[in-house]
Amino acid sequence: MDNRLLMTRTWVEIDRGALLQNHGRVREMLPPGCGIMAVVKADAYGHGAVEVAGLLSDRVECFGVASAYEAFELRKNGIENDILILGGTSKELFPELVACGIMPSVFDEGAAEALSAAAGDGAAPCFIAVDTGMSRIGFPDDTNGFESIRRIASLGNIAIKGIFSHFARADEADKTSAQAQLTRFRRFTSRLDAAGISVGLKCLSNSAGIMELDAAFDMVREGIILYGIYPSDEVDRTKIPLRPVLSLKTRVELVKTVPPGTGVSYGHISVTERTTKIATLCAGYADGVPRLLSNCGSVLIRGKRAPIIGRVCMDQMMVDVTDIPGVSENDIATIIGRDGDAYISVDEVAAEAETIPYEVLCSLSRPRLPRVYIG
Numbered sequence: 525m526d527n528r529l530l531m532t533r534t535w536v537e538i539d540r541g542a543l544l545q546n547h548g549r550v551r552e553m554l555p556p557g558c559g560i561m562a563v564v565k566a567d568a569y570g571h572g573a574v575e576v577a578g579l580l581s582d583r584v585e586c587f588g589v590a591s592a593y594e595a596f597e598l599r600k601n602g603i604e605n606d607i608l609i610l611g612g613t614s615k616e617l618f619p620e621l622v623a624c625g626i627m628p629s630v631f632d633e634g635a636a637e638a639l640s641a642a643a644g645d646g647a648a649p650c651f652i653a654v655d656t657g658m659s660r661i662g663f664p665d666d667t668n669g670f671e672s673i674r675r676i677a678s679l680g681n682i683a684i685k686g687i688f689s690h691f692a693r694a695d696e697a698d699k700t701s702a703q704a705q706l707t708r709f710r711r712f713t714s715r716l717d718a719a720g721i722s723v724g725l726k727c728l729s730n731s732a733g734i735m736e737l738d739a740a741f742d743m744v745r746e747g748i749i750l751y752g753i754y755p756s757d758e759v760d761r762t763k764i765p766l767r768p769v770l771s772l773k774t775r776v777e778l779v780k781t782v783p784p785g786t787g788v789s790y791g792h793i794s795v796t797e798r799t800t801k802i803a804t805l806c807a808g809y810a811d812g813v814p815r816l817l818s819n820c821g822s823v824l825i826r827g828k829r830a831p832i833i834g835r836v837c838m839d840q841m842m843v844d845v846t847d848i849p850g851v852s853e854n855d856i857a858t859i860i861g862r863d864g865d866a867y868i869s870v871d872e873v874a875a876e877a878e879t880i881p882y883e884v885l886c887s888l889s890r891p892r893l894p895r896v897y898i899g
Contacts, residue, residue, distance in 0.1 A: 541899035542767035570888035618642035643681035686725035694732035771861025774807035789834025814877035827864030
């Protein structure tokens with residue numbers, strides 16, 4: 525579709541060059557031979573899973589998704605790389621996973637037996653999840669977990685391609701907890717190795733682990749840093765320069781001047797104190813603009829900040845452009861991203877909305893928001 529049509533209301537811009545540069549910088553940090561699993565769950569954190577996977581298909585060893593649906597979408601769109609479902613999968617879907625060569629995460633013996641049965645005469649690939657401190661999914665890293673994995677490895681139609689765990693606190697300045705998890709993972713996988721139980725690739729590091737810890741093993745999971753966002757304010761950002769990949773833009777649909785004492789938007793939580801020029805933008809919380817930006821956030825128009833006034837509506841929002849000369853209908857307003865020398869980061873929006881950048885990005889969902897790929 526013509527980008528001019530996509531860019532008539534509110535849209536997301538994805539900088540392909542920035543994404544590839546971020547990926548390249550991650551690759552440079554890793555030891556030779558270490559594989560990369562690019563995490564494209566939640567529609568690639570709002571960046572478009574099919575498009576991102578297409579860009580990276582010849583640069584990564586594997587893609588990570590959250591569900592069978594996300595995995596099938598990649599396969600339907602021609603992505604042939606290994607795909608790992610990082611969460612659970614209904615046993616009823618195992619035959620389809622086997623047929624498509626998609627790997628489930630296994631953290632239950634019953635699921636492993638069902639997967640083996642679904643494989644028929646073949647060998648169903650999977651990854652084993654082990655819990656080293658996240659308390660989410662995974663076999664315990666104790667004798668019970670060890671024996672479960674031993675039994676799974678003996679199943680005739682299971683091919684264990686890897687074993688993984690997940691850091692709970694690697695993005696914090698204090699690495700005590702993360703180091704403890706690293707020790708537990710290393711000790712547990714070494715025990716499996718010593719017993720002759722083949723578990724394939726070892727994968728522990730998420731984005732913060734890649735940046736902060738010596739925990740590459742055989743494969744890492746490249747998540748939020750692929751998209752140019754740091755995992756937290758506590759990581760050392762000097763270790764890897766990143767370029768934000770995503771911008772969120774909209775247009776001015778009306779400019780009008782109102783007198784002092786005029787209430788703006790629902791509830792009139794903002795009342796003008798002077799003659800005010802208001803620009804109505806065609807973006808709201810249904811477009812991923814957090815409602816908590818009401819009366820406190822800002823956007824960029826003509827390279828200057830325009831404060832959000834009143835409540836953010838479902839499809840629209842109002843900003844004060846009194847001090848920005850020449851604003852007119854159809855001007856571009858940048859909600860996230862750069863306009864000239866001015867810049868609004870995802871981190872800033874997340875802080876105003878009292879949340880994390882991950883949530884802001886994941887709220888930029890389709891089909892409401894078309895994506896325009898540049899660079």
